[in-house]
Amino acid sequence: MKKIVLTTEQMNKVTEYVSTEDLGSTEINEAINDDRYEMKCKIDFNYASDLKFNGQEIEDIGYGLEYTLSFRIDQEHRNWGIKSISVYDVQGPEELDVEVVFYPEGSEDPKEEYIIIKVDWDSTNYEKEQSNGMIGIDRDVEMELVNDSEGNIVVKEIGVTTLSI
Secondary structure (H helix, E strand, O other): OOOOOHHHHHHHHHHHHHHHOOOOOOEOOOOOOOEEEEEEEEEEEEOOOOOOOOOOEEEEEEOOOOEEEEEEEEEEEEEEEEEEEEEEEEEEEEEEEEEEEEEEEOOOOOOEEEEEEOOOOOHHEEEEOOOOOEEEEOOOEEEEEEEEOOOOOOEEEEEEEEEEE
C-alpha cells in the first residue's frame, strides 16, 4: 500500500471537485455520517385554488426547486440474513426561499416576490415503492401548501416516496 501526501490546497481542490462532480443517474452520495445519506431532490408544490398570498390570487409558486435532502437507511437482521431494509427520517432545509407569482389588487399584470416558507419535516408521509436495485428516496418530493390562520403560506404535508429492493 502506498501513501499519498497532499498539501492543504490540493486537498481543498480534491474536496471541491468531488462535491461538485455530477454523479449522473445515481444521485445518492456516500453516507454523510454513520447512517445518513444525501440526495438532490426536486420539490414540487401542490396547492388549492383558494391559496392566497397577502390576500391576493396566486398565479404560481416556485416550480421544480432542487434541494439536498438527507435520510436514514435501516436494516432488520435475522440469523439467516437481512429481513428488510427501510428508508426513514427524511430531513431537509428548515426554510425554503420560494418565488410567488401573484396578481396585486386591481392589476392584470402578475408580480413576483420571494418568501420564506418554514418546513416541518415531521409532517412527512412516506409511500413505499419497490425499485430495481436502488435503496433511497425518489427524486420528486411534493409539498402541500395551505394558508395558516394568519394568512401565511405554510407546508401542511410532505410526500416522499421511499425506494427499496
